[in-house]
Amino acid sequence: GQNIDQPTEMxxxxxxxxxxxxxxxxxGFNGLFWYQQHAGEAPTFLSYNVLDGLEEKGRFSSFxxxxxxxxxxxxxxxxxxxxxxxxxxxxTDSWGKLQFGAGTQVVVTP
Amino acid sequence: xAGVTQTPxxxxxxxxxxxxxxxxxDMNHEYMYWYRQDPxxxxxxxxxxxxxxxxxxxxxxxxxNVSRLKKQNFLLGLESAAPSQTSVYFCASRQSYGYTFGSGxxxxxV
Numbered sequence: 446g447q448n449i450d451q452p453t454e455m456x457x458x459x460x461x462x463x464x465x466x467x468x469x470x471x472x473g474f475n476g477l478f479w480y481q482q483h484a485g486e487a488p489t490f491l492s493y494n495v496l497d498g499l500e501e502k503g504r505f506s507s508f509x510x511x512x513x514x515x516x517x518x519x520x521x522x523x524x525x526x527x528x529x530x531x532x533x534x535x536x537t538d539s540w541g542k543l544q545f546g547a548g549t550q551v552v553v554t555p
Numbered sequence: 556x557a558g559v560t561q562t563p564x565x566x567x568x569x570x571x572x573x574x575x576x577x578x579x580x581d582m583n584h585e586y587m588y589w590y591r592q593d594p595x596x597x598x599x600x601x602x603x604x605x606x607x608x609x610x611x612x613x614x615x616x617x618x619x620n621v622s623r624l625k626k627q628n629f630l631l632g633l634e635s636a637a638p639s640q641t642s643v644y645f646c647a648s649r650q651s652y653g654y655t656f657g658s659g660x661x662x663x664x665v
Contacts, residue, residue, distance in 0.1 A: 449597070453595075476652065478654075485659075486658065486659075487645060487656035487657060487658050487659055488598075488645070488656050489656075490653070490654065493652050532597065532598070534598075536652075540586070540603065540605055540611070541586050541588070541603075541649050541654075542588075542600055542603065542613065543588075543598070543600070543654070545590075545597035545598040545599070546597050547595055547596055547597040548597055
């Protein structure tokens with residue numbers, strides 16, 4: 446079967462760092478996406494990793510280890526507007542099908 | 556504005572009624588997808604299309620039908636709505652590794 450696991454909720458203080466872990470087991474794998482989703486809104490793209498290693502994009506970084514079936518999203522210098530759900534999604538085939546985790550709700554407190 | 560437009564944004568149906576959700580994109584993307592999002596379960600793929608005139612089943616296709624008569628439109632139909640189809644429905648289109656999501660349709664079946 447296909448399985449994407451990520452924590453349900455994380456709480457952190459404004460200005461701090463939070464790391465959201467994602468482990469995946471899929472029948473096919475062509476890369477790993479991270480999306481941000483505010484309540485009542487559409488998911489918005491944060492990152493895409495297909496090769497092992499760390500990719501940094503401003504305050505957000507994403508890491509992938511294909512051999513371990515593991516990724517993380519690192520959010521630095523947290524701001525109140527970062528309070529949202531963060532979705533991990535594996536690209537499972539050449540047709541572009543995404544397998545999503547249930548999402549991690551990040552709560553940023555003052 | 557370029558992007559993916561979903562109509563309607565909200566709808567309440569009675570059990571057994573039928574309806575069609577419309578997804579329209581103006582980016583000339585070949586690939587389009589319908590997902591449903593339920594609390595604690597993440598987004599799940601219902602049906603997808605790899606081009607005009609083609610459709611295929613995703614993870615949870617039962618109770619839904621789709622059509623892609625024109626490249627820019629992807630329709631999702633519910634022939635006889637059931638309470639289990641209460642959900643938020645997202646459409647997405649894709650070019651390469653770039654997915655664009657619509658703002659969602661919140662459907663309640665009573």
